[in-house]
Amino acid sequence: MDWNLFFFVVFPYISLTLFVVVTTYRLIYRPFTQSSLSSQLLERRQLYWGSIPFHHGVVWILLLHLLALVFPKALLLWNAVPLRLYLLEISGFALGLWALVGVVVLLWRRITVPYIQAVTTRMDIVVLILTLVSMITGVLTASLYRFGSTWFTGVFTPYLWSVFLFQPRPELVISLPWIIQLHLINNFALLAIFPFSRLVHILSWPLDYLIRPWQLVVGVRDRKATK
Amino acid sequence: MDVRTHMSMVFHLDKCIGCHTCSVACKNIWTDRKGAEYMWWNNVETRPGTGYPTQWENQEHFRGGWEMKKGKLNLKLHTRLEGLFKLFYNPSLPGLRDYYEPFTFDYKNLFNSPKKDVQPIAEPISMITGDPIDIETGPNWDDDLGGSNIYAKNDPNLEGLPQEVREQMNELERLVFNYLPRICNHCLNPACVAACPSGAIYKRDEDGVVLVNENDCRAWRMCVAACPYKKVYYNWNTGKSEKCILCFPRMETGQAPACAHSCVGRIRYMGVLLYDADQIPHAANVPDDELIAAHREMILDPFDPKVIAAAKENGIGDDWIESAQNSPAYKFVKEWEIALPLHPEFRTMVMMYYIPPLSPVVSVTERSLFRLDLMQEDYDFELFDRLDAARLPIKYLANLFSAGDEGTIRTVLRKLLAVRIYMRRKTVHGKVDSISRKTLAEAGLTEEQAIDMYKMTTLPKMEERFVFPNYHREMSIEAMLDPLTHKGEVGLGYIQQPKRGE
Numbered sequence: 001m002d003w004n005l006f007f008f009v010v011f012p013y014i015s016l017t018l019f020v021v022v023t024t025y026r027l028i029y030r031p032f033t034q035s036s037l038s039s040q041l042l043e044r045r046q047l048y049w050g051s052i053p054f055h056h057g058v059v060w061i062l063l064l065h066l067l068a069l070v071f072p073k074a075l076l077l078w079n080a081v082p083l084r085l086y087l088l089e090i091s092g093f094a095l096g097l098w099a100l101v102g103v104v105v106l107l108w109r110r111i112t113v114p115y116i117q118a119v120t121t122r123m124d125i126v127v128l129i130l131t132l133v134s135m136i137t138g139v140l141t142a143s144l145y146r147f148g149s150t151w152f153t154g155v156f157t158p159y160l161w162s163v164f165l166f167q168p169r170p171e172l173v174i175s176l177p178w179i180i181q182l183h184l185i186n187n188f189a190l191l192a193i194f195p196f197s198r199l200v201h202i203l204s205w206p207l208d209y210l211i212r213p214w215q216l217v218v219g220v221r222d223r224k225a226t227k
Numbered sequence: 228m229d230v231r232t233h234m235s236m237v238f239h240l241d242k243c244i245g246c247h248t249c250s251v252a253c254k255n256i257w258t259d260r261k262g263a264e265y266m267w268w269n270n271v272e273t274r275p276g277t278g279y280p281t282q283w284e285n286q287e288h289f290r291g292g293w294e295m296k297k298g299k300l301n302l303k304l305h306t307r308l309e310g311l312f313k314l315f316y317n318p319s320l321p322g323l324r325d326y327y328e329p330f331t332f333d334y335k336n337l338f339n340s341p342k343k344d345v346q347p348i349a350e351p352i353s354m355i356t357g358d359p360i361d362i363e364t365g366p367n368w369d370d371d372l373g374g375s376n377i378y379a380k381n382d383p384n385l386e387g388l389p390q391e392v393r394e395q396m397n398e399l400e401r402l403v404f405n406y407l408p409r410i411c412n413h414c415l416n417p418a419c420v421a422a423c424p425s426g427a428i429y430k431r432d433e434d435g436v437v438l439v440n441e442n443d444c445r446a447w448r449m450c451v452a453a454c455p456y457k458k459v460y461y462n463w464n465t466g467k468s469e470k471c472i473l474c475f476p477r478m479e480t481g482q483a484p485a486c487a488h489s490c491v492g493r494i495r496y497m498g499v500l501l502y503d504a505d506q507i508p509h510a511a512n513v514p515d516d517e518l519i520a521a522h523r524e525m526i527l528d529p530f531d532p533k534v535i536a537a538a539k540e541n542g543i544g545d546d547w548i549e550s551a552q553n554s555p556a557y558k559f560v561k562e563w564e565i566a567l568p569l570h571p572e573f574r575t576m577v578m579m580y581y582i583p584p585l586s587p588v589v590s591v592t593e594r595s596l597f598r599l600d601l602m603q604e605d606y607d608f609e610l611f612d613r614l615d616a617a618r619l620p621i622k623y624l625a626n627l628f629s630a631g632d633e634g635t636i637r638t639v640l641r642k643l644l645a646v647r648i649y650m651r652r653k654t655v656h657g658k659v660d661s662i663s664r665k666t667l668a669e670a671g672l673t674e675e676q677a678i679d680m681y682k683m684t685t686l687p688k689m690e691e692r693f694v695f696p697n698y699h700r701e702m703s704i705e706a707m708l709d710p711l712t713h714k715g716e717v718g719l720g721y722i723q724q725p726k727r728g729e
């Protein structure tokens with residue numbers, strides 16, 4: 001079997017299919033199961049040092065990845081000035097490190113605190129380990145293979161789009177160093193388990209909180225309609 | 228005028244015997260589950276005391292309720308943007324220790340223990356981890372002033388009381404306490420609803436019950452922190468917030484909520500209140516000393532033809548209006564003005580009300596004998612003119628029920644006392660004299676009202692205490708579906724529509 005074909009064509013499609021189909025099913029038919037499953041009530045000190053760095057780091061990193069995927073030109077334009085390139089690289093690296101620290105604390109807390117063990121499933125551990133691998137390979141990539149924010153647009157942007165558009169071009173990633181490949185495969189693995197884990201909470205962006213009225217009133221029938 | 232309807236409960240604190248039947252009834256029905264063991268949607272706390280969760284009234288710590296800043300009302304917890312930044316860690320969230328760690332006992336050991344020289348014991352174990360624990364606290368750890376030098380002393384409502392009065396409240400001959408049963412207040416300006424980033428909490432239009440939509444809840448836990456009464460709880464097992472639902476399935480079938488129904492002291496009354504939704508923004512945003520007046524103003528008179536017309540205009544049925552006219556809540560809150568909101572200064576506009584308790588006369592120690600601090604002349608009810616001689620300091624009650632305004636409390640207590648004096652003359656002495664008439668008039672009551680109050684307080688039948696309108700649930704399905712279609716679909720127990728596959 002051609003492993004390259006498996007890891008860079010077959011596996012991405014399996015995980016993307018799972019991600020789209022099962023997630024949609026779960027959000028529509030099993031909304032009760034979508035929750036961030038906070039455990040702050042049971043343990044808060046370690047959570048503070050884990051959750052805040054991890055989430056604030058990972059949210060920005062994901063957004064940067066998304067930016068490189070959707071607006072590669074804009075990113076390249078930004079990077080055209082060396083100072084701005086350094087700024088982006090350094091802050092990206094720092095955010096990655098920060099998130100890495102967070103995930104280590106979270107994993108440690110999951111494994112060692114009895115109160116947290118009581119609410120831990122096997123899937124939680126899988127999620128944390130995959131996230132940890134993702135963070136480590138990401139941070140290593142950023143430090144070993146300089147200026148990822150620039151070469152990403154030449155390698156991953158076309159590769160990912162080729163996958164999304166059903167014309168996969170695995171040749172773009174076959175010759176990459178193994179750390180970067182691991183980063184890629186690992187993230188597809190995360191995508192595959194996404195709908196089966198607590199990760200679904202990522203999809204609840206409560207942004208309309210910024211504009212909705214403070215109070216919500218729901219009636220059996222519309223009052224005004226009965227007039 | 229935007230007339231709306233609300234189901235409200237009144238707690239007559241003088242009648243509460245602190246038996247916790249209400250709490251247990253509620254627990255048995257709703258919270259006897261994994262993840263909910265520590266929740267008491269209904270709890271009864273001893274006052275003075277620190278309550279459950281410990282120190283819940285201390286909003287500098289828990290940041291619940293609303294805050295008036297430069298004439299504008301805002302959540303004390305966060306601005307909207309801050310709220311989103313605190314999703315990942317919510318600093319104001321109470322920890323499990325602020326409630327207590329739920330426990331049970333290892334009863335198996337009593338049967339399975341190997342033969343020993345000593346009796347086997349059932350060790351306490353945590354209901355979360357299953358490990359043996361040392362029980363350090365529990366709900367009502369300070370029941371009936373137990374451990375009062377730790378708990379009662381730290382009651383946040385003692386604030387503003389002179390030091391010597393505080394000291395006296397700890398002396399044996401002045402000791403006093405009352406009970407405070409608490410459920411969710413189903414507020415008109417709920418902080419939990421306003422704090423939820425997901426918009427998962429809402430207020431039901433028809434009766435005002437505040438509910439969490441468990442399907443929309445994403446466990447951001449802002450509601451738990453924002454509720455100044457700490458009556459939203461986080462279920463650590465399901466990862467969803469939960470709260471008192473005012474037993475709406477019972478109310479919809481004409482039964483009182485479990486806590487009220489089971490109440491041994493019969494202290495609870497329930498009925499419809501009509502209120503003017505247009506006045507909420509104003510009433511929640513007046514200076515502290517005007518809060519009660521503005522709140523009462525917002526409650527509408529169900530006999531007023533203008534109110535009735537506006538209610539009908541809003542689609543409120545005749546049966547609900549009639550129910551509002553018979554409502555005991557209306558009588559206590561608006562007609563007699565003796566039921567008060569708990570902590571109106573939190574500005575959530577609570578819709579559950581309390582009649583503050585009376586307390587005995589203070590006693591003094593003379594030559595190591597107790598003597599009641601009575602007046603010289605023969606006056607059969609000592610306290611009426613000397614409320615300051617009551618053991619529960621007026622200021623303390625004011626901190627609980629009137630945002631610190633002692634005048635409101637005095638008026639209420641004098642009404643309660645005047646009715647007692649009047650009824651005592653009438654039933655014990657056999658005739659009403661001028662003194663009792665005078666006290667009634669001074670308290671601002673007519674004889675008729677006094678008799679009504681007496682009857683409603685002492686002798687009410689079940690159907691006088693609980694007046695429920697018809698909810699017409701049979702009609703609610705119209706909101707979703709043609710009733711005839713619905714009729715053909717019920718009875719099979721499907722979560723999804725039994726639709727034929729392709």
Ligand code: SF4
Binds near residue numbers: 271406492494
């Ligand atoms: S059941 Fe009634 S009397 Fe007993 S504690 Fe509860 S409110 Fe008080």
